[in-house]
Amino acid sequence: MTTVNLIRKLLVANRGEIAERVIRSARALDVATVAVFSDPDAAAPFVALADEAVHLPGAAPSETYLRADLIVAAAEAAGADAIHPGYGFLSENADFARRCATAGIRFVGPPVEAIEAMGSKIAAKELMTTAGVPVLPGAVVDDDALAADPDALRTMAEGIGYPVLVKAAFGGGGRGMRIVQDADEVADAVAGARREAASAFGDGTVFLERFVEDPRHVEVQIFGDTHGTVVHLFERECSIQRRYQKIVEEAPSPAVDEALRDQLGSAAVAAGKAIGYTGAGTVEFVLAGTGEFFFLEVNTRLQVEHPVTEEVTGLDLVALQLQVAEGEPLPADVLGATLRGHAIEARLYAEDPSRDYHPGSGTLHRFAVPDLPGVRVDTGVRSGSVVGTHYDPMLAKVIAHGATRTQAARRLARALAESQIHGMVTNRDLLVGILREAEFLAGRTDTGYLTRHGPAELSAGSSAATARRVHALAAALADQAGRRADPPVQRPVPSGWRNVVSAPQVAKFRLGEEEVVVAYRRERGGWWASVDGEAVNPLRVYDATAEAIDLEVDGVRRTVALHRVGASVYADSPLGATELVDVERLPVPGTEAAPGSLFAPMPGTVVRVLAEPGQAVTAGTTVLVFEAMKMEHQVKAPVDGHVAELLVSLGDTVETGEVLAVITSEEEAA
Known part of the structure; x- marks a missing residue:
């Protein structure tokens, strides 16, 4: 007889859309919920949705949602007997899972050993090789001396073969990643990736890996229980990405037939069994045009794109996570899951695709997605919500399900096109353009899709x-x-x-x-x-x-x-x-910025200054680099000319619209 230890009160160690998502499933299972919230999130909808909430003083993730000690203390104060980490933040942190166990609080996720095995992408690749899962060749940059030796880095990259991907060993989401095409780029790429990885994940270790140009990114949803069963719930296609982050995901993949589906599923299950996996996890692969696939990583958590799997299987993956954490075996509808129809998800971001996807911030004056058949909206914002600079700028995931892929794409395009999103620039027009574009509708998607079809082309409406x-x-x-x-x-x-x-x-x-x-x-x-x-x-x-x-x-x-x-x-x-x-009818004299002014597109911190007053620059020259939302952003000269003024210094904090530098063009100088 199976022993089930019911969860009575669940603390959700996350924010926004995923916090709301977890709370909804927990309430349906009669599990009381506790939210934690930072200062900027005090009025966020997920806080009101929970039964109780605990304040985490501060704004930055390092002060709040990444503080394992504060999260566990909040659970103890509220009397929660389980913690769901969502995705991001502490969701793949083995020390946090261990701290929960020490406090006698259930961690809704895999065992500590499984997280540790996959926490390092380097160790994960070695383990997968042993398990018979195909992997790409690579090498590790794990110490400062090696990272500072350009000759050694070039030799390492040449041994792998160009192009090479520089990738953070810990974390994900596109942070700490660079593509290197030749030997001259290796040292700078490693240095930049290490800085970004250290800032985002607290560890600057990176590795070099053979980069497969324009493959498909296909991942397999796995689920395991505490009784030794591991199954897969089919694949998702996540090839359309910007800055290595997914923006359109679908299930099933248009490139996968039944034979390939069996191979991918078998490899994913083998990966799960190799690490004793329980709960929801995702095994990610790159799929080459030849049909060969190679292991990328195992995400030991729920994925952002899990709704498309839910839509094509009819399963509630969050509810299943909770039931597995309670000790229940995987039910029959999971063991015998079948595919039904097609689902596509679009991630709606507060960002400007025309400006290299710069994230935005401000007040969302109106947010309304039409209620259409087959359309689902997972969001953490409402009309009046404030989108800040401390967290990911995703506003919502809009998901459409249909009997066919074409029907799902049409439903999703219509829902996005009719949405009213006022107060900030978003990627909505880009998403609609993708969903209506001929190559996408034909299923010919890969990671080079947005290189072939730029934002200007996809976002431009004929009207x-x-x-x-x-x-x-x-x-x-x-x-x-x-x-x-x-x-x-x-x-x-x-x-x-x-x-x-x-x-x-x-x-x-x-x-x-x-x-x-x-x-x-x-x-x-x-x-x-x-x-x-x-x-x-x-x-x-x-x-x-x-x-x-x-x-x-x-x-x-x-x-x-x-x-x-x-x-x-x-x-x-x-x-x-x-x-x-x-347009102001009587503008105040002197309020206009000087010609050639370079503005901060968002709040951030200056991390590098690469020019000085009087220096000659050409169009495209990087003048300075600032960090915002854990990503580095380059500010470049728009024209050939000279740096007339440099108004910020290393370490300065800048606000949106602040003038950073002034470039005098050659024509103006003449």
Whole structure:
């Protein structure tokens, strides 16, 4: 008879989307929940969702969610008998799992020994070789002397064969990774990867590995129980990545047939059994065009992309984690799991793909994803949430399930396209572009997909010019409707007063780097308007309020939803989404930045200064490097010229929009 020791109260040692996800499954099992929260997360939705919560003073992960001692103390204070680590933070930290055991608290995850075996990617590869799982050749850079010896590093890389991937031995998520194409790049790549790995994971050890160019990234979900059973729950395709981080995942892989699925599954189960695995884990592989696959790593935790596996199997993986932790054997629906349909997940980030995916921060004024059939949203934000700089900028995972891959892709594209996301730049347009792109729809995806299809190509809508025209006109008319309302809707810029009543009213907006000028007036027969001097004819307005304009432009009728926040107007319609910003009618003299100013795209800390005042630079030269969200970001000269001013120093903390340096172009100097 199986002995089951029920979990009564679960502390979730994480935040945001995954904290909410775990809390929902725990509540469905009648398990009380405890959240922990940092200072910036005090008002976060996951805190209110939990039954109880414990404050972790501070903001940075190193002060809060990475403090094993504080997490265990919080569990003891709340009377929790189990801890779920989610993903990231302490989820793959063997010392944390050991500390939980010492305190008599169950760690919802694999045994300490399994985490330790996979905690080092170097040791993991050796173990997998012994277990008969195919691995890529590589070598370790584990001491400062070797890391500082360029000749030794070049010899090591040449022995592996170019291109070479420099990779952090501990951690993941794309941090501490560099691709090296030739000998001249090795030393700098190792130095940069070691710095980033030490900052993100507390250990700067890296290793070199043969880099398979543009393979598919395919991973297998495994599950083990405490009775010795390990099974796989099929594969996921995670090839579409930026900066080595996945942004689109799906199950099953369009490249895997039944024979290859059996081979991948068998290798993954062998890997799990080799380390005595229990709970949810993922074995990651690279799949070459030849059909060969090679072991990458085992993630000893729940993956971000686990929902696609849930959608195609009908299983609740978080509930299964809890049941395995209670001592239950894997149930029949896991042992006999089958694939049903197709699921695709898109990670919605607060980031700007057009600026090398720079993460953003600020207030999310509106967040609304339409409720469509087959669409699921896992998120940790709501309208009004503040997205800070201390944590990952992912806003949500939007998942669609369908009978076929095409149906799932179409459902997901529609859900994202109709979403209202106001307050910050996101990768939404890029995701929609991917889901509607021909190569993706044909299943021809690999890790080079975003190299072949850049953000500018994928994000550009065919109706961009029409959207600019219609949305600017709608914004102006919505403001006019608001002023005519009873009581009138207040605006930061008052309506213009005119001596000549027949003269049109004028509204000016900034759309990115462009200025849009709308002139309009109401006439006896209807409306007259122009956008940037071009008359809109015919124009018909069916209904107008401060929140929505139902209008016909160039023979096509559309409804544009408007949402004003301060000087910004957010317009959403079938043409897409646009943010328009009021142009100040009387700007304060001297407030504009000097030409050639380089701005901080986000808050961060300056970690390297590579230029000095007066130095000649060429377009693309890195002037300085700053660190934000545990990633290094390069600030480069936009043109050939000279460094006229350098306004920051090593170690300075900078805010979004702060001027870092000024580059005088050769033309300006002349």
